[in-house]
Amino acid sequence: MSCVIIEGLKVSFAGREILHGLDVKFPANKISVILGRSGSGKSTLLRSINRLNECFDGYRGDGEIKILINGSLVSVFDIALTELRRRAGMVFQSPNPLPMSIRKNIAMPLNLAFRLSNAETEKIIREKLEQTALWSEVKDRLNDSAMSLSGGQQQRLCLARALALQPDLLLLDEPTSSLDKAAANKIEDMILSLKNKISVIVVSHSLQQAEKLADYLVTIDDGYIKEGK
Numbered sequence: 001m002s003c004v005i006i007e008g009l010k011v012s013f014a015g016r017e018i019l020h021g022l023d024v025k026f027p028a029n030k031i032s033v034i035l036g037r038s039g040s041g042k043s044t045l046l047r048s049i050n051r052l053n054e055c056f057d058g059y060r061g062d063g064e065i066k067i068l069i070n071g072s073l074v075s076v077f078d079i080a081l082t083e084l085r086r087r088a089g090m091v092f093q094s095p096n097p098l099p100m101s102i103r104k105n106i107a108m109p110l111n112l113a114f115r116l117s118n119a120e121t122e123k124i125i126r127e128k129l130e131q132t133a134l135w136s137e138v139k140d141r142l143n144d145s146a147m148s149l150s151g152g153q154q155q156r157l158c159l160a161r162a163l164a165l166q167p168d169l170l171l172l173d174e175p176t177s178s179l180d181k182a183a184a185n186k187i188e189d190m191i192l193s194l195k196n197k198i199s200v201i202v203v204s205h206s207l208q209q210a211e212k213l214a215d216y217l218v219t220i221d222d223g224y225i226k227e228g229k
């Protein structure tokens with residue numbers, strides 16, 4: 001079963017073609033890694049899945065992308081964008097916590113997406129902070145600004161925030177590249193713990209990281225898929 005099926009994907013910006021007609025299928029409930037050099041089109045491929053490229057001036061796209069939602073494959077062009085972005089949660093290269101408290105970083109998006117009681121919200125906050133190995137580090141200062149956290153903690157908070165929305169698919173764009181080795185290791189272990197629970201697609205430029213994480217590995221070179229295995 002695939003969680004994402006991409007067919008004939010072409011993307012260009014301002015008339016320059018970046019992705020040249022890609023066909024790729026990512027397996028459900030596995031960790032897929034998109035590996036490639038800087039500038040090869042990895043982020044553009046990932047952003048095609050949640051239609052984030054459409055935010056950029058000069059974008060043109062062609063092709064079909066289907067994602068697995070509640071057991072059915074649905075075109076990303078047939079889903080409301082807010083729904084798509086919740087189902088396909090994303091974490092970026094540099095941590096981007098909201099400029100508010102640690103608690104609100106999870107509570108605010110959660111309460112926009114679902115109607116929950118305070119007790120339910122608190123329960124999910126705790127669960128997701130435990131899942132990202134942050135709970136013991138922040139439980140006594142949930143009302144402190146998220147900006148007071150280290151880079152690695154901020155990135156784990158961003159993962160917790162994405163996971164709280166119960167995504168079917170997690171898109172991670174070089175999630176450890178701004179971190180030191182110890183902080184990167186924690187994130188990698190967290191990603192591995194998601195295996196067989198949800199579908200994860202991670203962009204990486206590190207072969208070592210790809211080999212550690214990947215159930216399925218796709219290499220991209222200058223906007224072409226080189227190999228998938």
Ligand SMILES: Nc1ncnc2c1ncn2[C@@H]1O[C@H](COP(=O)(O)OP(=O)(O)O)[C@@H](O)[C@H]1O
Pocket residue numbers: 013014018036037038039040041042043044045056057
């Ligand atoms: N919003 C954009 N506008 C114009 N060019 C872009 C945009 N995003 C990416 N590109 C170009 O697309 C190519 C691939 O970029 P990207 O997908 O970010 O590669 P990677 O993530 O592999 O480093 C690069 O040449 C980059 O300059």
Ligand SMILES: [Mg+2]
Pocket residue numbers: 042043044173174
């Ligand atoms: Mg990139």
